[in-house]
Amino acid sequence: MDVSLQQVEYRYAAGSPFEKKAIRGVTFTIPSGQYVAIIGHTGSGKSTLLQHLNALLKPTSGSVVIGDRTVKAGRKEKDLKSIRQKVGIVFQFPEQQLFEESILKDICYGPMNFGVSEEEAKERAAYWIEEVGLSKDILDQSPFDLSGGQMRRVAIAGVLAMQPDVLVLDEPTAGLDPRGRKEMMDMFYRLHKERKLTTILVTHSMEDAAAYADKIVVLHKGKKVHEGTPKELFSDADRLAEWGLGVPEVVQFQRMLEQKTGRTFSGVCLTMDELVAEWKDLSRGRPL
């Protein structure tokens, strides 16, 4: 399912003296099955933009096309539920949205809101709890007895059990330890590949954006300032600095290596493996 934004503008408290433009004329398309990262400095409008992707916010001008539905400024929209069922959002710190007495019930909450039968919802819960790396045996426990990381996995299972076509992730790894971060990001990537899940990742982490995304959209002060592949984006560190962003550690390391040795790589490497392979190529038969 394609999601596309056309000249989307959003003003907070429109018409009052506190009016503030959070997004200014943003246009881009997320083709079905792609992994897109949206990056930007704090206050760049990322979180506001994300809420447009399933009609939690309506643009004050412009339109958002989600599959065969169009959410247009100034038009009253009915049946937003069907949009929200297709676009699942995992908010920042999703563990804060848990409320049920058992994990099972909490995971069933979303699917049942969208009209799935109780039986099927339970089946889905049993399936997705394992997909997010937890055991079926804990389904009857209270979500509030779990650790923070486990709670987050339960919350994510609750969104995945809605079986959306598009998955939107807002800083899904914030506050997790390094191992938990990697596990979680790998899990989302696996789901993206296996289920052809269109994935939109909103993040601060250049590493994650570089490692997983097909395309990166950069927001700066509410405007889209760049759209392109990670390689394109991260080869221009100066421009990123202008937007208050950096390059992934691997790229920093590569630049230092280039300076020290005087050898130049053909392009930026986004992962350590890539860098090592390139370096082998580059230094073949020529010891330092």
Next chain:
Amino acid sequence: MMEKMIFGRYIPADSIVHRMDPRAKLVFVFAFIAIIFIANNVWAYAAAAAFTVGCIWLSGITIRFLIKGLKPVMILIALTFILQMFFAREGNVVVDMGFMKIYEEGIRQAFFISTRFLLLVFMTSLLTLTTTPISITDGLESLLNPLKKIKFPAHELALMMSIALRFIPTLMDETDKVMKAQMARGSDMSSGPLKDRLKAVVPLMIPLFVNAFKRAEDLATAMEVRGYRGGDGRTKYRLLEWHVRDTFALFSLVLLATIFIVLRLWM
């Protein structure tokens, strides 16, 4: 809707009312509430109304702004008026609807009670509009200080108030966040039968409570590690200063009370 509400909002400005000592303002408002009950005739209420308008004028806040912001209260006052009208059963019958009669006294009472109510709301709103929440708590603490002798926890009470005020915006933000998260999971709080709508509140309230308790605990820990141990021996960054204008304001109330008493005895 929230943007128009003026309950508990502070409007920064530099009027004589804004500059008054919060203790004076607190005493002023409470004394006003007490003495307005002395008023018992039209002239006394006219004096009270003129006095209130004078105070509002001095604060630099327009009456139109106040009325606009207090719309929900106005509805309440209108309701009180209607109810009160049917209560008193003295004097001549003005309207006879068969099953219900409205008496002269009823209209009189309704008019007085709603005027009193209106003036009280204006005055108390004026207090919160011209005083930062933190000065109100400071003033309250200082006023309650003498009660410490009888072990009244004045400092703790003031602290509780300022913490509560401090966390209102935080809680509002969080309500918005949790609401959106549940809406994204298909919860529908704005349509459907009332029963379903009430049910949809549970997924909102539980996370809010859980987070509020968690935050309270974190705050307590944070205060303790920074050596907080109650109000004993604690000095203040903002010192309260009593000026001539504060004495003058309280004096004007004495004058108003005298007018009320004279009118009450004379009429």
